Amino acid sequence: MTKSLNGVGMDQDSPGKLKQEANWIRLSAMTMTHNAQLGHTGGDLSSADILAVLYFGGVLRVDPSQPNWPQRDRFVLSKGHCSGAFYSALAARGFFPPAQLKTHMEPLSMLNGHPDRNKLPGVEANTGPLGHGLPIAVGAALAARMRKESWRVFVLTGDGELQEGSNWEAAMTAQHYGLDNLTVIVDRNRIQQGDFTENTIRMEPLAARWSAFGFAVDEVDGHDSAGLLDRFSHLPIQPGKPSCIIANTVKGKGFSLAENQPAWHHGVPDDEQLAAAAVELGVEVGW
Amino acid sequence: MSATEVLQSGAGCTSQQLFDCRDAYIRVLEEMAADDPRVCAVANDSVSSAKLKGFRAKFPDRFVNVGIAEQNMVGVGAGLANGGMIPYVCAAACFLTARAMEQVKVDLAYSKSNVKLCGMSPGMAYGQLGSTHHSIEDLAWTRVLPDLAVVVPADPLETAAAMRYSRLHEGPMYLRISRMPVPRVHGDGYEFKLGKAVLLRQGSDVTLMATGVLVSRALQAAFALAARGISARVLNVSTIKPLDEEAILDAARATRGIVTAEEAFARGGLGGAVAELLVQKHPVPMRILGVPDSFPPTGSAEFLMEHLGLSAAGIENAALDLLKDKR
Numbered sequence: 308m309t310k311s312l313n314g315v316g317m318d319q320d321s322p323g324k325l326k327q328e329a330n331w332i333r334l335s336a337m338t339m340t341h342n343a344q345l346g347h348t349g350g351d352l353s354s355a356d357i358l359a360v361l362y363f364g365g366v367l368r369v370d371p372s373q374p375n376w377p378q379r380d381r382f383v384l385s386k387g388h389c390s391g392a393f394y395s396a397l398a399a400r401g402f403f404p405p406a407q408l409k410t411h412m413e414p415l416s417m418l419n420g421h422p423d424r425n426k427l428p429g430v431e432a433n434t435g436p437l438g439h440g441l442p443i444a445v446g447a448a449l450a451a452r453m454r455k456e457s458w459r460v461f462v463l464t465g466d467g468e469l470q471e472g473s474n475w476e477a478a479m480t481a482q483h484y485g486l487d488n489l490t491v492i493v494d495r496n497r498i499q500q501g502d503f504t505e506n507t508i509r510m511e512p513l514a515a516r517w518s519a520f521g522f523a524v525d526e527v528d529g530h531d532s533a534g535l536l537d538r539f540s541h542l543p544i545q546p547g548k549p550s551c552i553i554a555n556t557v558k559g560k561g562f563s564l565a566e567n568q569p570a571w572h573h574g575v576p577d578d579e580q581l582a583a584a585a586v587e588l589g590v591e592v593g594w
Numbered sequence: 595m596s597a598t599e600v601l602q603s604g605a606g607c608t609s610q611q612l613f614d615c616r617d618a619y620i621r622v623l624e625e626m627a628a629d630d631p632r633v634c635a636v637a638n639d640s641v642s643s644a645k646l647k648g649f650r651a652k653f654p655d656r657f658v659n660v661g662i663a664e665q666n667m668v669g670v671g672a673g674l675a676n677g678g679m680i681p682y683v684c685a686a687a688c689f690l691t692a693r694a695m696e697q698v699k700v701d702l703a704y705s706k707s708n709v710k711l712c713g714m715s716p717g718m719a720y721g722q723l724g725s726t727h728h729s730i731e732d733l734a735w736t737r738v739l740p741d742l743a744v745v746v747p748a749d750p751l752e753t754a755a756a757m758r759y760s761r762l763h764e765g766p767m768y769l770r771i772s773r774m775p776v777p778r779v780h781g782d783g784y785e786f787k788l789g790k791a792v793l794l795r796q797g798s799d800v801t802l803m804a805t806g807v808l809v810s811r812a813l814q815a816a817f818a819l820a821a822r823g824i825s826a827r828v829l830n831v832s833t834i835k836p837l838d839e840e841a842i843l844d845a846a847r848a849t850r851g852i853v854t855a856e857e858a859f860a861r862g863g864l865g866g867a868v869a870e871l872l873v874q875k876h877p878v879p880m881r882i883l884g885v886p887d888s889f890p891p892t893g894s895a896e897f898l899m900e901h902l903g904l905s906a907a908g909i910e911n912a913a914l915d916l917l918k919d920k921r
Contacts, residue, residue: 476661
């Protein structure tokens with residue numbers, strides 16, 4: 308599944324291909340979690356379509372052959388616990404060999420439970436504690452502006468994660484500086500570790516909140532590859548404003564046993580469940 | 595000269611005049627910004643306290659004020675560094691470290707981000723404002739973090755030199771910039787070397803190791819001790835991390851004991867770092883001067899320093915007490 312590149316950017320895969328790539332990310336992440344007996348299946352599965360469109364839809368201008376290329380778009384995974392899906396996307400995109408996914412969380416592995424930019428190419432920020440990604444993304448967007456460069460910054464947050472106040476500090480900075488080179492994508496799967504978000508601390512009206520904080524906001528189906536691709540291909544939503552895309556997702560998407568089940572936030576599939584997931588997703592891991 | 599007269603004379607320092615180290619910090623920051631387009635500043639509304647008004651006027655496109663939002667401020671610094679800038683994140687040390695400690699740990703130290711933290715007015719500089727505004731925990735918190743350099747300049751010359759060094763240092767640094775008036779203790783042409791303590795005075799009976807605003811007080815204490823016939827070595831340990839183990843072990847071997855002095859809690863700071871080293875490699879009698887294990891009472895910075903024995907007389911007395919120790 309490794310893609311060849313001509314310089315920067317890449318061919319844009321069709322929505323059907325993107326769905327297949329997302330399902331590969333799903334099964335790869337579940338396999339990693341199964342192997343390590345640790346991981347965050349629910350969020351890996353809800354974010355897979357978003358990651359596939361970013362990395363295979365021609366959205367992110369990145370070059371795996373020169374991961375620190377100064378003009379690259381920055382992608383920050385703020386929900387760092389979904390490293391299974393993220394690492395799978397990076398490997399599939401060619402940042403490191405997919406076989407390295409076998410080492411996930413093994414002793415001395417480069418694939419820590421949460422991403423470490425000093426260990427793995429393609430990782431922009433060390434995340435894990437929630438509410439860190441957006442401030443970092445805001446700083447990077449400010450850097451692009453100071454340097455008068457055209458690269459953009461994307462950050463993927465969870466929804467429960469937005470209970471961390473640092474996000475809203477950063478949102479205020481983004482709107483004050485009119486950072487239209489910044490796009491926040493919210494993986495709105497409506498479940499956090501302990502319960503549904505709305506039973507924990509209500510997040511609604513989420514779009515209105517982002518809008519009130521000065522973002523241009525759009526809501527999309529986070530599993531509609533064509534819709535995501537169309538939305539990500541037309542940014543900023545409004546010139547002069549940072550963009551917020553609320554991607555409505557299903558936690559555990561693609562593995563029906565796990566869908567919309569809080570217990571699968573960090574559920575670990577057993578042998579039978581992993582085999583069932585492979586059938587349901589219709590892909591082979593191959594690493 | 596009597597010991598008392600020596601203490602009052604500013605002996606051992608290279609100036610009688612007293613300086614606010616923030617003036618040296620901002621002068622060099624503006625010089626570096628003029629020379630290097632990567633240098634930028636991040637503030638948390640701290641435009642006055644971090645003396646950034648001139649920077650804002652001269653480099654408006656490289657000045658970011660995130661408002662009163664310290665977690666965001668440090669994260670923004672990490673992002674600026676990711677984008678190839680060299681951000682100086684400048685804010686009152688008490689808020690910069692305490693409020694944003696997880697960001698300092700994860701976004702800077704663990705990530706090895708090329709961000710320079712300038713902790714303004716640390717220690718008890720905000721005196722009467724109380725313990726909310728004191729930053730006497732910061733040395734303990736910062737020095738346990740791998741890959742974060744921790745530097746406490748003693749005078750304006752060292753402040754300027756450490757600032758210049760920081761631009762060339764690849765990685766995160768915490769610079770503690772005092773507003774408490776201090777004399778010069780270094781000569782013109784002083785060069786800062788990260789991880790190197792500065793031998794300010796040779797001595798054979800006892801070693802006084804100080805950092806920041808305590809360095810001039812340690813020098814005065816050494817002169818007072820000399821008047822009593824006691825030879826005191828003085829080391830300016832301006833780099834708390836990485837610690838100059840060689841200079842500290844040399845002093846432990848060459849003198850009968852060590853007095854450390856810092857404007858911070860006596861637990862976990864310079865004294866703790868020196869003790870951790872010596873207890874494993876060359877145990878000697880020590881006295882650790884700092885703020886004892888209780889929040890200080892109300893009072894001006896000057897009052898609190900005297901009240902807590904963080905003075906030349908306090909250091910002198912600690913040295914005399916140590917030398918009575920027959921162990």
